[in-house]
Amino acid sequence: MIHIESTGLIAGKPAPTGSVGGAQQFGQPAQSLWELACQRWGQWQPLIFSALVTASLTACTVGPDFQKPQATQIADWAKPAKSAPSQAVSEPLNERWWEVFHDAQLSVLTQRAVQSNLDLQLASSRLQQSRAARQVITADRYPNTAATGSYARERNSGKGLNDPSGHNGDSAFNLWDAGFSASWELDFWGRVRRETEAADANLEVAENDRRGVLLAVLADTAQNYIQLRGVQNTRAVTEQNLDVARHSLKLSQLRLADGVATDLDVAEAAAQVAAIESRLPALEQRQSQLINAISLLMGEPPQALAKELSTDAAVPQSPLQVAIGLPSQLAERRPDIRQAEARLHAATAYIGVAKGDFYPRITLSGNLGSQAMQLSDFGSWSSRAFGIGPQFSLPLFDGGRLRGMLQLREAQQQEAAVAYQQTVLRAWHEIDDQLTAYNASQRRRDSLAEAVRQNQIALRTAQQQYVEGVVDFVNVLTVQSALLATQEQWVESSTGVSLAMVGLYKALGGGWESVYPAAKVAAGLPGVVKAPTDIDGSAVADLK
Template sequence: MKALMRISPAVLAAALAGCSLGPDFHKPDSQAPAQWSSPRGERAASQPLAAPLEQRWWNSFHDARLSALIERVTARNLDLQMASARVLQSRAARSSVAADETPSVGADAGYSRARNSAEGLNDPSGNAGKSAYSLWQGDLTAGWELDLWGRVRRQVEAADANVQVAEDDRRGVLLSLLAETARDYIQLRAVQRTLEVTEGNLKVAQHSLELSRDRQAEGVATRLDVAQASAQVASIEARLPTLQARRDDLINALSLLAAEPPGHLQAQLLAPGALPEPQQRFAIGVPSELAARRPDIRQAEARLHAVTASIGVAEADFYPRIRLSGSVGLQSLQLADLGSWSARRFALGPQVSLPIFEGGRLKGTLQLREAQQQEAAVVYRKTVLGAWHEIDDVLRLYNASQLRRDHLAEAVRQNRIALDTAQRQYVEGAVDFINVLSVQSALLTSEEQWIDSSSAVAQAMVGLYKALGGGWEGFEPPPEASAS
């Protein structure tokens, strides 16, 4: 009776007009700043522009191998295929829920051979249970729930939001996949470049070793010079196996992303290539677009929408459910009589179910949904705030990486001058061989640091595009896969 008391005349009138209980979902405010924050301190060489974000941002590196690799990975990656399957599952679940909005129609037919008790109910055979009888029947049934309180409509609304959750989950997987592929490729090119530099320095060290041996034979250099030169050669040679293993590991990582067996991409990627370089000026869009583009924000919003709609479902469970049902059919004891007019039968009428006592289950469910909505709202705010922080951090990292790369480029230039000078002075006898070794070690270190910093700049650019949520738009499922 408590549930009956909840139905006021106003609520009943609204229900008959087709209302939906529960709060309506309103898109939350992402509280986007007016503009991106600018890195403080020294100005970097390249600058971001508040222009529309380039969707296929990897093409801005002007590396055909990278672009082809991304196309290959997105077409074959298994994580992306699993995410796509989850999208199909959510759409199928939505179709199942939406079926309650329309009447259900079914048909059945049957035959039975039976014998009733003489002491029980009437015996259709007319022989007081002394003989068996046959029963032939066929029916066409229909039923439809009158969604007076919007329970079904809210269920469909929640299901639509869950489809959005699954779609944005796929977009998030795709976004991470694009970034991971680009980063692994950039690291591969950096390792290959480091291998080239190391091998070049090895030739220089071997030349110095030959020079020290010649000078020892002439009585100008000592055994110490030769030993130091030999140690330098061995030290540089020791770097090569680790770099080669790292190169092969990265090729295998890219093969895994493309769902290929280990080493499958060796033929395409083993040959060294140029280290991708970002453009001097690049577009990053405007802050107000972020909430509509970044998958994790869209997903958090969709989850909030789903739990908001589920509150209406929980509230509607307090009210009566009315279902219209009916059937028409034929029934006879003889197959020959089944098609006659007198064999017809029908049933029509509403069914009303009303919760009277549920032991607090309905109230607890409603409280649960309201608490879930509160949590989803907080998760949305945290997701948005985390996105702003991530973008701010990446912008500063990108700026700092460029400055470090430029300073290291100057260090490499000066160390090359120093090595050339030290070698000439050693030949002239003006400096000890230890000076040559020291300058050569400094050059090798600065060259490796410069390559790492150049890789860091390109990877920071990838991280920026990932933080901005760009790149998934060009890889949406085909229309036939998106049909509900």
């Protein structure tokens, strides 16, 4: 490394003369050659400095420029059967998709989850870390300055090269020093710019990580709430069937008393009542688990929402039309695709950083201050000292470290490119699977609705025929069991339709836009985390 810098004056003493290699002995009169050199440097200094700065700002940038990848596209989504009651249409995706259920309780829970979810707060912390890391890296693009100062009581050897006290080591002396220093790496090859580019891309990775967490929180809140309402409706159906079974038991007991029924009829009716009752504890347990799951999403302790959510309500139903957007908008909407693209961008920029390490690093450094042996002389014009000059470092032999790092970065870019294609392909499969599930669940629900109607007719007929003595009681029990099974299946399928729609919206990547806009990082505001927007439009703090 070559370091070139100017020398200054010390403690008001005249510039030294007669030194080896241009360094002059302390205490001799200043020479005209030194004065001439200082004059020349003063004339050329602004020109040299301007040239270096201009060259740094207009220098080339090594490494490949990032090109937005072309993802696999499909022409259109899979369409449901025209007979399906709810149709998926290629219209702009509803960013507030949870509102299509028209369930006020669900909207409130969604808002609270956005405000208080701990996973979301962790993602916000990671985003803040990424912003701070970007600020650290971008600081290398600017000059670094520092104030310096020191005091020392010294005594030099009388046999050394220089004794500034003039007493040949016979006495000690004071040395006061204060000033400013500055250094600036001139980014001729764009290495620092590539580091900044990679930091911006990593910040985009963190932003989309937060959006992905937000999307998962929205979907999990809706799915747990829908499942809770489904369990409550299943319990209501079970309790209704339990009332019917108890009525049948009482009827069989009355007929036994009249001598027209047998003990077998009563035992079978009692067994039916017990079998239906046995279903209730499992449903109550499942309800408690789902309430706890929702409480966890809200950042609340167990059973904190038990009073609020224990009251039965209908399962939220899907609308007649479900807007699912256009296939071409998928890459702009799904956080995981945006995140994979940002990772590819960062990997591409790191190749430029690795290539920049092969080139010389040129740094412009300087200092300006005052140095004196007497405090009374400190700050006088003759005690001024300065130095300025460039230095460079060029790697000559490193055992292949730089070459290995470049190969590593290139391999990481290839991995990121494949990961991007895989993420896009997985997204298409997830959407197609969710569309299929949504369509199939609607058909299953409609078929089960018809089965429930027919079983209700069959039960009324069987009960009437049993009273008339046409059929045995076992026929009533068989039809009653079939009705209970189909009713529970219908509630499950109705719940499944709404769950499939939530899964579809999650696969489409919608919902985070209205809560956390896809704004680019403010170029001049590193380290500032913007508060996301609540679903009402109000500000929500990232961290509690």
